């Protein structure tokens with residue numbers, strides 16, 4: 001872990017205990033800038049703007065810095081904002097620090113897993129933050145790198161670690177886990193219907209020869225899936241590769257810890273935006289937010305008891321999906337789900353769509369002629385896009 005600093009174009013890494021210059025890595029950015037398009041960029045900027053642009057110095061955390069596309073746009077839009085960028089991938093950090101060099105005097109780049117955010121903030125001396133973005137999953141750098149093993153479409157050693165300096169590789173997982181463990185992880189993390197068959201195929205193959213390449217694994221998975229099922233749901237190995245990536249990087253455990261910790265660090269008026277790419281991430285995000293936006297007091301009381309009111313309000317209605325234009329311009333945006341929330345001022349009574357207000361409207365609706373008892377009374381124009389019962393307030 002360390003803070004990346006920029007001195008006269010040379011990147012230096014300052015560890016918690018020592019100050020040691022690190023080799024500039026000679027990163028060529030031209031090619032990457034061309035291929036990387038930050039997902040839902042305009043919407044993220046719009047959601048973060050009221051928190052970051054409210055005057056004076058504000059602090060934004062990019063918890064998944066990647067190639068710094070979102071971070072660069074935030075820094076350009078908010079000249080007073082300090083950015084703390086985290087990534088567990090040292091290669092991503094090397095690219096990001098070149099891309100952000102012109103903002104060096106207000107950027108801290110940290111090699112860290114995002115569940116380490118509270119310690120990072122303590123060390124840097126920021127007790128609270130104003131904005132935070134989680135753009136989950138793998139970066140285009142990781143997917144496209146021929147030697148990282150994330151992509152089923154190209155042959156590479158089975159690595160899949162986002163942080164190549166530590167941890168277990170996908171090769172170790174597929175060659176050492178027992179049948180029940182493999183089946184469980186494929187079923188839970190990959191939502192793979194044929195988990196048992198794929199696990200059996202992996203075990204049969206590794207008894208013959210160690211499985212070391214992504215192409216061989218993709219082939220095994222394809223052969224293990226019944227032919228009619230291969231024709232639906234994208235590439236047959238997609239779910240297996242997702243499951244292995246989640247396991248290797250302990251992605252869900254880190255996210256489950258990181259989201260509440262990040263919400264705790266947001267100042268009043270501070271905003272969090274999360275971009276998820278599969279249902280497991282989105283579910284964890286939804287749960288973390290739901291816990292903060294609901295009243296903890298008795299719902300049938302006319303007023304909120306002190307300390308029981310919601311601490312956040314939703315800014316998104318359910319999970320926001322990308323528009324067709326976004327997906328056409330950036331196919332990696334196809335599976336994105338956006339959720340966002342803002343910390344409320346505990347001293348200001350909340351108006352409108354709180355649980356209590358919704359309850360009152362529902363009870364009132366039950367007593368009005370022509371309405372069905374128990375009807376939601378919800379305005380159909382504001383119904384959510386993913387069928388959940390959440391309602392955002394918009395921005």
Ligand SMILES: C[S@@+](CC[C@H](N)C(=O)[O-])C[C@H]1O[C@@H](n2cnc3c(N)ncnc32)[C@H](O)[C@@H]1O
Nearest residue numbers: 064066067068069070087088089113114135139
């Ligand atoms: C989708 S990319 C982010 C792209 C970025 N928003 C941009 O505009 O370039 C996700 C990044 O998050 C990093 N990452 C994933 N899980 C992480 C974790 N638990 N802690 C820190 N970084 C993580 C990955 O290494 C990857 O670089």
